[in-house]
Amino acid sequence: MELRGVEELMDLLYACRAAPAGPAPGGRADPHQHALRTAALLRRGRPADKELQLAGLVQAIGPLLRPGDERGHRDHAADAVRSLLGARVAGLVRGHVRSVAGPADDDLLRLRQADEEARTARFDAGVLEDWRTVLELVAARNSRLGAVD
Structure with a gap:
């Protein structure tokens, strides 16, 4: 599935509120709150890096796209947001649960750390x-960059 716009993505993110919670240390994580906390933690740590923040936010849509496919939900989320939010956001979403080598290591490490911290953080x-x-700014920038290619 490829998302056609920010409104469609917002609808999916809102739908995370009704999604079943996954396992988390000390209890069950609410996917909607987990996504908001992950993005907020990334905003605190890297306020200028909107793409990194959004990667933390949108990773939550994977299980909604293909319920029951736990192993592939990151890939599904990455594929869905790539055309809307760009290759970097998609790559971060896809790679943040895998061990990768390269210049994006620091970003992936920050994303993994925020994801873990958000599971138990209460704020x-x-x-x-x-x-x-x-979301609208990154989508508009990605659209302009895509038009140049």
Whole structure:
């Protein structure tokens, strides 16, 4: 599945609220809150890196795209957001649970750390609507860059 726009992505992210929670240390993680916390932690650590923040946010849609396919949910999420948010976001989503070598190591490490911390962190990460503008900006930039190719 390839997402056609920010509104479709927002709908999927909102749908994460109704998704079954996955296992987490000390309890079960709410996928919607986990995504918001991961993105918020990345925003704190790398405020200028919107693509990294969005990778933390959108990874949550994978299980909704192919329920029951636990091994492939990162790939499904990456494939879905690639045309909308760009290759870097897709690559981060796809690679953040794998061991990779290369210049993106630091970004992937930060994403994995935020993902783990968000499983047990308890803070107000705001609401999904807070991310709409960032999603729109990255999507618009990606659209312009894609038009140049």
